[in-house]
Amino acid sequence: RALSGPAGDDAHDGDGDGVLRRMTALLAYGSADPADPACAAHLHCPPLAVAVAADLAASALNPSLDSWDQAPAATELETLLLEELAGLVGYPAGAAGVVTSGGTESNLMGLMLARDQVLGRATGRPIQLSGVPGGGPPPRIFASAAAHFSVRRSAALLGLGEEAVVSVPVDHDLRMVPEALAAALRDSAGRGELPVAVVATAGTTDTGAIDPLETCAELAAEHGAWLHVDAAYGGGALLSDRLAPLVSGIELADSVSLDWHKLGWQPVAAGVFLVRRSETYESLSRRAAYLNPADDEEAGYPSLLGRSLRTTRRADAFKIAVTLRTLGRDGLGRLVDACHDLARAGAGAVRAHPRLELHADPVLTAFLFRYLPGDPALADRVNAGLRRRLLREGRAVVGRTELPGEGPGRVRLKLTLLNPHTTTGEVERLVRTVAAAGQAEEDAL
Numbered sequence: 001r002a003l004s005g006p007a008g009d010d011a012h013d014g015d016g017d018g019v020l021r022r023m024t025a026l027l028a029y030g031s032a033d034p035a036d037p038a039c040a041a042h043l044h045c046p047p048l049a050v051a052v053a054a055d056l057a058a059s060a061l062n063p064s065l066d067s068w069d070q071a072p073a074a075t076e077l078e079t080l081l082l083e084e085l086a087g088l089v090g091y092p093a094g095a096a097g098v099v100t101s102g103g104t105e106s107n108l109m110g111l112m113l114a115r116d117q118v119l120g121r122a123t124g125r126p127i128q129l130s131g132v133p134g135g136g137p138p139p140r141i142f143a144s145a146a147a148h149f150s151v152r153r154s155a156a157l158l159g160l161g162e163e164a165v166v167s168v169p170v171d172h173d174l175r176m177v178p179e180a181l182a183a184a185l186r187d188s189a190g191r192g193e194l195p196v197a198v199v200a201t202a203g204t205t206d207t208g209a210i211d212p213l214e215t216c217a218e219l220a221a222e223h224g225a226w227l228h229v230d231a232a233y234g235g236g237a238l239l240s241d242r243l244a245p246l247v248s249g250i251e252l253a254d255s256v257s258l259d260w261h262k263l264g265w266q267p268v269a270a271g272v273f274l275v276r277r278s279e280t281y282e283s284l285s286r287r288a289a290y291l292n293p294a295d296d297e298e299a300g301y302p303s304l305l306g307r308s309l310r311t312t313r314r315a316d317a318f319k320i321a322v323t324l325r326t327l328g329r330d331g332l333g334r335l336v337d338a339c340h341d342l343a344r345a346g347a348g349a350v351r352a353h354p355r356l357e358l359h360a361d362p363v364l365t366a367f368l369f370r371y372l373p374g375d376p377a378l379a380d381r382v383n384a385g386l387r388r389r390l391l392r393e394g395r396a397v398v399g400r401t402e403l404p405g406e407g408p409g410r411v412r413l414k415l416t417l418l419n420p421h422t423t424t425g426e427v428e429r430l431v432r433t434v435a436a437a438g439q440a441e442e443d444a445l
């Protein structure tokens with residue numbers, strides 16, 4: 001029914017409380033609850049209550065970060081938060097950043113600054129003014145075959161074309177093979193191409209694999225390319241003493257994506273983009289007379305307009321800051337460790353089950369596996385079908401993906417454990433539920 005009928009008809013109830021209650025009930029009824037132990041498909045976390053409350057306060061106060069006069073406190077707070085997060089990444093003084101809508105926007109920003117810096121240097125012209133030049137050496141971006149699809153989409157948006165992205169092979173765990181990156185860069189240089197950026201993923205979407213960050217940094221520097229680390233998922237490891245060593249080398253990146261709505265328990269959206277040297281932001285800075293006049297800035301009214309691709313922008317920094325203040329790095333680190341433990345327990349249950357096959361041990365909080373039907377030729381069909389069966393029956397939300405490559409046999413199921421309050425017993429039950437659905441699917445064929 002139409003949502004906007006005239007007051008008094010049965011589609012429109014003028015009583016705001018009643019409408020809110022009924023529509024919230026409908027939304028809840030039709031939602032996938034990320035707090036449910038059987039809802040474990042995606043990097044989609046149950047938000048912390050304190051973060052939800054902070055988000056509501058930010059919504060009610062509605063500061064907008066495109067100018068100081070719309071958001072004096074929020075501007076100051078976001079600046080302080082980003083300084084703290086830059087420290088967490090290990091950046092020296094002089095870093096800068098912005099709160100974004102998520103990894104997609106952060107990756108776009110990293111590759112945009114890479115394009116402007118590297119292509120600008122090569123052509124001697126500011127790319128933000130002249131656009132991507134025709135002719136000249138073809139620009140290239142090197143990312144693993146398991147990198148997030150937003151890397152290719154960014155290349156398209158930035159006028160480089162998706163074909164500018166060179167897919168670097170990965171190993172069994174979906175981690176970039178360092179020798180393959182070295183060879184790809186060498187071959188590309190041999191063809192006279194321009195290496196604009198290396199994208200290293202710290203925490204691939206499917207397996208949480210972490211590319212060899214230090215080698216990526218060395219190779220990028222050797223070839224004059226920008227290093228962007230997509231730590232949208234694995235950035236959460238920085239919160240945990242146990243897992244932080246996995247992402248060492250992240251501080252060598254020219255830019256980093258972090259996502260607090262993944263392993264940070266924030267309501268969507270809570271992305272973060274950081275650059276090591278604030279001067280590399282230059283090509284994004286804009287002067288809009290009505291938002292950030294130079295005389296205001298000189299008089300001590302700073303603006304974050306030149307940090308973001310957006311103009312009007314929510315104070316998403318507020319909930320992250322409140323969460324950090326409330327739980328501290330230690331408190332958040334314990335949540336990360338709890339989810340890591342759950343993933344290991346889940347992987348153990350898969351390994352122990354005769355009809356399930358674990359793809360690889362979890363690095364962070366996710367792992368891939370599949371059900372093994374009697375007839376191996378049916379594996380993809382049975383696994384894809386069992387996931388839909390679980391959805392249809394309302395029993396579980398399990399991820400489904402495909403390993404990189406060609407041909408059959410690549411469909412895998414995925415569990416992403418992001419609720420630290422889930423118990424080991426609940427994860428083991430979920431694994432048994434998946435196996436039983438596999439059997440039912442096989443029987444139904």
Ligand SMILES: Cc1ncc(COP(=O)(O)O)c(C=O)c1O
Nearest residue numbers: 043102103104148203204205232
């Ligand atoms: C590694 C990685 N990068 C980027 C993204 C995109 O992040 P967002 O959905 O916040 O835009 C994802 C999403 O899952 C991801 O896993």
